[in-house]
Amino acid sequence: MKKKKNQNYSCVHAGELKDTVYGGATAPIYTSTTYDYRGPGTNLYPRYFNTPNQVALAQKMAVLENTESAMIFGSGMAAISAVFMAFLKNGDHIIMQRAIYGGTSHFAAAEFDRVGITYTMLEHINEDTLQESLQENTRMVYIETPSNPLLEVTDIEMVSAFAKANSLITAIDNTFASPINQNPADFGIDLIIHSATKYLGGHSDICAGTVSGSQKHMETLWNTAKNYGGSLSDVTVHLLERSIKTLGLRVKQQSKTALKLATFLERHPDLEKVNYPGLKTHPQYKIAKKQMYGFGGMMSFELKEHVDHNDFLEELKVIKPALSLAGVESTILSPAQTSHSLLTPEERAEQGITDRLLRFSVGIEELNILIDDIEQAIEKSRKR
Numbered sequence: 109m110k111k112k113k114n115q116n117y118s119c120v121h122a123g124e125l126k127d128t129v130y131g132g133a134t135a136p137i138y139t140s141t142t143y144d145y146r147g148p149g150t151n152l153y154p155r156y157f158n159t160p161n162q163v164a165l166a167q168k169m170a171v172l173e174n175t176e177s178a179m180i181f182g183s184g185m186a187a188i189s190a191v192f193m194a195f196l197k198n199g200d201h202i203i204m205q206r207a208i209y210g211g212t213s214h215f216a217a218a219e220f221d222r223v224g225i226t227y228t229m230l231e232h233i234n235e236d237t238l239q240e241s242l243q244e245n246t247r248m249v250y251i252e253t254p255s256n257p258l259l260e261v262t263d264i265e266m267v268s269a270f271a272k273a274n275s276l277i278t279a280i281d282n283t284f285a286s287p288i289n290q291n292p293a294d295f296g297i298d299l300i301i302h303s304a305t306k307y308l309g310g311h312s313d314i315c316a317g318t319v320s321g322s323q324k325h326m327e328t329l330w331n332t333a334k335n336y337g338g339s340l341s342d343v344t345v346h347l348l349e350r351s352i353k354t355l356g357l358r359v360k361q362q363s364k365t366a367l368k369l370a371t372f373l374e375r376h377p378d379l380e381k382v383n384y385p386g387l388k389t390h391p392q393y394k395i396a397k398k399q400m401y402g403f404g405g406m407m408s409f410e411l412k413e414h415v416d417h418n419d420f421l422e423e424l425k426v427i428k429p430a431l432s433l434a435g436v437e438s439t440i441l442s443p444a445q446t447s448h449s450l451l452t453p454e455e456r457a458e459q460g461i462t463d464r465l466l467r468f469s470v471g472i473e474e475l476n477i478l479i480d481d482i483e484q485a486i487e488k489s490r491k492r
């Protein structure tokens with residue numbers, strides 16, 4: 109497993125906006141939507157992504173993702189859609205991983221056709237499948253790893269090498285790993301996207317997104333993004349900056365607890381299957397170990413037939429059934445009933461998503477609390 113130094117220092121201090129007037133320990137919040145055009149803030153405007161708090165937070169994200177630059181958006185989807193619309197045009201083709209966030213696949217299905225962009229979704233991403241789907245007009249490869257909800261791991265270095273050899277731009281949704289556990293720029297990925305609504309926000313009360321990359325790529329992104337208007341308000345920028353200060357502490361704790369919990373659940377007699385990249389039995393364990401600093405706080409599992417999964421969700425006392433993920437509180441959901449409910453049972457089965465699959469987001473509660481909650485809920489949900 110790779111090691112990275114001083115992550116907590118970067119979370120707290122990178123891109124710090126200093127209070128030079130009063131010497132306060134935290135950054136002042138500039139909420140103005142209008143500034144004196146004669147300077148010093150020439151052309152500052154929230155939708156131009158260039159107000160003091162936006163710029164400071166973007167610098168923090170650039171440092172955390174080891175890139176030159178970054179931009180902050182009003183949601184993860186605002187970031188993802190801006191990337192597609194800025195780097196693809198009518199007549200282009202994109203290769204995408206199939207196992208990605210449902211909203212992103214929906215964007216491709218609903219929007220690409222209208223603007224004349226074609227796409228190929230790949231079930232398994234490897235050199236052969238990438239080569240087979242390469243077309244003359246292919247411009248981008250888009251991946252998400254670890255994936256939702258099966259925690260499949262894609263080899264970032266391989267994708268990056270393939271893309272470079274074929275002059276393609278690469279984009280990754282790094283939400284599940286967070287910058288604490290994975291820095292795709294180190295492997296040559298061009299655009300690193302986060303739904304900051306998840307780990308970066310971390311308290312289930314902020315909707316935001318980020319993109320990190322080179323200065324040149326951020327200029328291209330900015331040219332399009334300012335037209336779509338998906339910036340984040342400075343008050344929420346402040347909240348996000350405050351949250352990121354504890355990102356390292358939270359994610360390291362969540363990853364530690366998740367590894368122990370996944371190891372416990374894998375041996376549990378009432379569970380069928382546990383998907384977690386940190387388990388040696390995970391099919392891409394070696395790749396995960398190569399490219400991640402920690403295995404993250406997300407996992408999924410199936411209860412055996414003799415445990416009713418709906419009753420199990422009802423009986424949980426601490427772990428909350430909830431749609432989103434990556435907060436300080438542990439949450440759980442049934443992908444078949446939520447994110448993947450629009451697929452037919454056959455389509456779900458094809459992707460390995462059974463009705464009994466549950467996606468679990470490990471919070472910062474102690475391991476014994478989570479184990480006790482799971483055990484008592486299983487006990488009450490056995491089919492008689």
Ligand SMILES: Cc1ncc(COP(=O)(O)O)c(C=O)c1O
Pocket residue numbers: 183184185186209211256281283284302303304305315316317432
């Ligand atoms: C992996 C992943 N990427 C992107 C998104 C979209 O982010 P947002 O809801 O902030 O627009 C989500 C939301 O659930 C997600 O889970």
